[in-house]
Amino acid sequence: MTHLVLTGFMGTGKTSVGREVARRMGRHFVDMDAEIEARAGKSIPRIFAEDGEGAFRQMEAELCEELSEGLPQRPLGFQKTPRVSPLVIATGGGALVDPANRARMMDSGTIICLTCDADEILLRVNGSNDADRPLLDVADPRAEIERLLATRQPAYRAIPWQVDTTALTVDQVAARVIEIAGTITLPVRHPGGEYPIHVGEGTLAHVGGALRAAGAPEGTSVAVVSNPVVVPLYGTRVTDTLTLAGLQPFACSIPDGERYKTLATVETLYDQFLSRGLDRSGTVLALGGGVTGDVAGFAAATFMRGVRFAQVPTTLLAMVDASVGGKTGVDLPQGKNLAGAFKQPALVVVDPSTLDTLPVEEIRSGMAEVIKHSIIGDPALFAELETNSPQSPISNFQSLISSSRLARALRVKTDVVEQDPFEGGRRAVLNLGHTVGHALERLSRFTLRHGEAVAIGTVAAVHIAVEVRRAAPALAHRVADVLTAWGLPVRCPDFKAGAIWEAMAHDKKHRGRCLRWVLPHAIGQVEIVEDVPRDVVISVLGNMGAS
Numbered sequence: 001m002t003h004l005v006l007t008g009f010m011g012t013g014k015t016s017v018g019r020e021v022a023r024r025m026g027r028h029f030v031d032m033d034a035e036i037e038a039r040a041g042k043s044i045p046r047i048f049a050e051d052g053e054g055a056f057r058q059m060e061a062e063l064c065e066e067l068s069e070g071l072p073q074r075p076l077g078f079q080k081t082p083r084v085s086p087l088v089i090a091t092g093g094g095a096l097v098d099p100a101n102r103a104r105m106m107d108s109g110t111i112i113c114l115t116c117d118a119d120e121i122l123l124r125v126n127g128s129n130d131a132d133r134p135l136l137d138v139a140d141p142r143a144e145i146e147r148l149l150a151t152r153q154p155a156y157r158a159i160p161w162q163v164d165t166t167a168l169t170v171d172q173v174a175a176r177v178i179e180i181a182g183t184i185t186l187p188v189r190h191p192g193g194e195y196p197i198h199v200g201e202g203t204l205a206h207v208g209g210a211l212r213a214a215g216a217p218e219g220t221s222v223a224v225v226s227n228p229v230v231v232p233l234y235g236t237r238v239t240d241t242l243t244l245a246g247l248q249p250f251a252c253s254i255p256d257g258e259r260y261k262t263l264a265t266v267e268t269l270y271d272q273f274l275s276r277g278l279d280r281s282g283t284v285l286a287l288g289g290g291v292t293g294d295v296a297g298f299a300a301a302t303f304m305r306g307v308r309f310a311q312v313p314t315t316l317l318a319m320v321d322a323s324v325g326g327k328t329g330v331d332l333p334q335g336k337n338l339a340g341a342f343k344q345p346a347l348v349v350v351d352p353s354t355l356d357t358l359p360v361e362e363i364r365s366g367m368a369e370v371i372k373h374s375i376i377g378d379p380a381l382f383a384e385l386e387t388n389s390p391q392s393p394i395s396n397f398q399s400l401i402s403s404s405r406l407a408r409a410l411r412v413k414t415d416v417v418e419q420d421p422f423e424g425g426r427r428a429v430l431n432l433g434h435t436v437g438h439a440l441e442r443l444s445r446f447t448l449r450h451g452e453a454v455a456i457g458t459v460a461a462v463h464i465a466v467e468v469r470r471a472a473p474a475l476a477h478r479v480a481d482v483l484t485a486w487g488l489p490v491r492c493p494d495f496k497a498g499a500i501w502e503a504m505a506h507d508k509k510h511r512g513r514c515l516r517w518v519l520p521h522a523i524g525q526v527e528i529v530e531d532v533p534r535d536v537v538i539s540v541l542g543n544m545g546a547s
């Protein structure tokens with residue numbers, strides 16, 4: 001059941017917004033208070049007066065249960081509604097204060113909490129004379145609103161999605177609600193628990209609520225780690241949502257670029273954390289690409305033996321790859337990613353609209369990982385990427401990278417890392433294209449982008465699979481064609497094939513393992529192989545343009 005549930009204090013607009021959202025989404029609308037009145041045959045003030053608040057709360061709990069199960073025991077007011085269709089539901093203001101009701105409704109779909117400041121609420125409910133508001137039938141309704149808001153705050157705060165309606169019209173709130181409703185949430189299980197990945201346009205504005213719901217207590221500090229390229233673009237939006245959610249964000253800066261993915265940079269982060277009093281109740285939040293995520297994650301894993309960590313990736317590569325799976329770390333002079341730690345995030349928020357500012361070369365490079373994931377585990381996504389490639393290599397990339405495609409590429413990675421959280425075996429399939437790719441990156445002195453190198457490495461892997469008779473030649477053409485269509489290189493730069501082999505051997509020596517190949521048999525089927533003969537690799541690289 002994927003209901004859309006609006007909750008929040010009285011006067012925040014649940015009913016009027018709910019009705020408008022239902023109209024726009026073509027769904028049925030259930031107003032829980034109206035439904036209870038219809039069933040009881042009397043108004044809520046009369047239920048309160050004649051039966052007591054306890055009886056009303058019991059009716060709310062029963063209705064929550066029925067709605068969440070999608071099978072109402074008694075007919076709802078709108079009797080013709082098909083029972084299984086997703087609804088838009090407006091709850092009563094106190095309905096989800098009960099944790100059991102909240103848990104039921106959370107399981108039944110997306111819950112959004114509408115908020116509003118106390119003065120505006122008072123204006124909206126028209127003072128204490130409103131006969132439909134028994135809770136405000138007191139001498140000082142303003143004080144009563146403050147008191148009730150304070151009591152219910154912990155319950156409201158446990159809901160990841162919050163929309164402040166104070167200065168917005170019903171239409172504006174409805175638009176935001178519909179945006180949030182499009183968010184896809186992927187739960188990722190790991191040995192220590194579970195975390196959500198929220199993927200959706202506009203989710204950046206909801207990081208605060210999502211982090212509270214992911215366990216960050218009210219009033220705790222959040223170190224927002226970012227760099228001078230990303231901060232001016234998205235820093236304020238992230239600190240605003242954190243502040244609105246009752247957290248205390250402070251900015252921590254690291255320089256931009258892979259060459260700063262070092263222990264020295266991590267040390268500067270420790271200094272910044274300490275000078276701002278970050279303690280074990282706090283959170284480190286990475287806002288940026290894979291470099292920021294790896295450095296901030298390593299700092300979060302090690303500072304005070306580990307603090308909460310959240311990822312807000314803003315490059316395509318970080319969205320579909322680096323931000324999930326728990327690998328964090330830094331480079332050493334001897335090689336990339338040689339010092340690190342596994343640190344699972346508590347939360348990942350992926351907002352594709354941040355790709356609007358990402359240079360097209362970075363998008364293209366990230367697409368190599370999306371295509372790689374589709375080859376590993378999503379043939380339907382691969383087919384879509386074959387038929388929906390950009391019209392020209394430098395245009396309309398962003399419009400083709402929807403939340404659902406991102407989520408599908410992510411799902412391939414999350415499925416694999418759930419099976420193998422510490423990279424003991426199966427997870428190596430994610431290294432498709434990386435055996436040759438890493439060597440090419442090193443030989444080009446990192447002028448070749450990671451995604452470009454992975455694209456060439458993926459084509460090499462398929463050709464090797466064909467050579468060792470594990471794949472049909474047509475597969476190599478399909479893979480090369482889709483990579484080319486997305487503007488990625490598929491020919492080897494003019495390095496000596498022997499030098500590429502040596503660079504791979506060097507990589508292997510540093511990592512203390514044998515040379516491993518991930519070879520596709522078909523789209524959606526890959527295997528790990530360790531015994532590919534040198535002459536096969538040299539011949540394939542030669543055919544691809546190496547000398």
Ligand SMILES: NC(=O)c1ccc[n+]([C@@H]2O[C@H](COP(=O)([O-])OP(=O)(O)OC[C@H]3O[C@@H](n4cnc5c(N)ncnc54)[C@H](O)[C@@H]3O)[C@@H](O)[C@H]2O)c1
Pocket residue numbers: 227229230233256257258261288289290291292294314315316317318321322323324325326327328329336337354355356357358359362450
């Ligand atoms: N931990 C993992 O599992 C994992 C997996 C894959 C890659 N990685 C690591 O990720 C790193 C590469 O990540 P990357 O490709 O994101 O590089 P990056 O972090 O260097 O980002 C690329 C550039 O884009 C800028 N940028 C980021 N977001 C932007 C935005 N929305 N608009 C404009 N500019 C923006 C960055 O400041 C940077 O200049 C490597 O260090 C790699 O080792 C880690």
